[in-house]
Amino acid sequence: MVLVHSDLSTAEQIESLQQSRGKEKTPWRLFHLKMACADVIWKLCIQPKAVREDETSLMHEIAVIRPKETAKIGSNKPGFHRMHEVIQHRVKVKQIYGYPSLEKWAKMKPMTKYSVGHTFTRLRLQPQTAHDQQQENTLLRQRYYLLYEEITYAMNAGDIGRVKQCFLPWILIFKGCGKHKYTTHMLRFLHNLHYVYPPKLKRAICMNILCNLMGKPDGFQEVDWWLEHNNFYTKQVYGGQFSNCTKCRILKESVLIQVYKRIWINFENMFMLHKYGYKHLKANMVLTFKKLVKHIEKKRTHEFVRGRTAAYVIPDAMDIGLQKLISAESVAINVDEENIAEKVDGDDGNLDV
Structure with a gap:
């Protein structure tokens, strides 16, 4: 049994080999999965040009905190790292300045005010004059961020157990926005993990899907991220x-990458070159975040304004x-299906590493 860490296209080639050779291999690609999650947020909240027109939109918030990168983020190739920072900054603004303490945060009933609840579908079915479309867009964006x-x-x-629990909502989101291949592969992975693989193999998979080479707290990385690093x-x-x-x-030289890196590090330590380099500190975003908070308060992003429409x-x-997934026409619900007929753009994530 060999565990293979790869992207989605490599996984499909491996499955083709399984069918022809009958030798089972299991592909893993958590880093590419995270790229696909960021790509979904970009496709839903930024890509449509009409979604950028509202003053409470994500694009207007990006213009406040990253005014020089709006053109790049609005393009077809914003990049994963840039989108990752945008999402984290937007969430951090709410965490730091949205509420002063956990007690007050609990009293505010955050799940009904700042995220989508179980009554969201009925909320959108109300007459136009009875609901706020821009606030509803904000609630959906908050759910995707969280x-x-x-x-x-x-x-x-x-925490691989928590990662597996996070698969379920993203399976639905991928299916809803057209990433059918990710939906099918994630369903097949969960099915095999819980119903096909023996207990020892299941444990081996869970213990090797993430790695922490530096041994630091919160320093785990996806194995396919290390593959991209080595590539x-x-x-x-x-x-x-x-x-x-x-x-x-x-x-020929791919097997010597670690040797080259070690020689480089030894020379830097030998001649103490690392002391003469520059190690930039993290950007101080306090003033920028406060500026975004003022923008959110001014535009009443999280407030209900009856009859407010959205472009x-x-x-x-x-x-x-x-x-x-629950309809009879869905093909992704059958986790044992071998041939996937649906093909859409962006199945492997459109964001570059």
């Missing part, structure tokens, strides 16, 4: 230039995905 934060923190903490050094740093940058050279209504991808 789900993304939860799976991110679970991965950083190495960067293999292709970009030590891959050669011009005529030396060939496939043969890259394959674009963000779809409830989780509800749409649930309807598709």
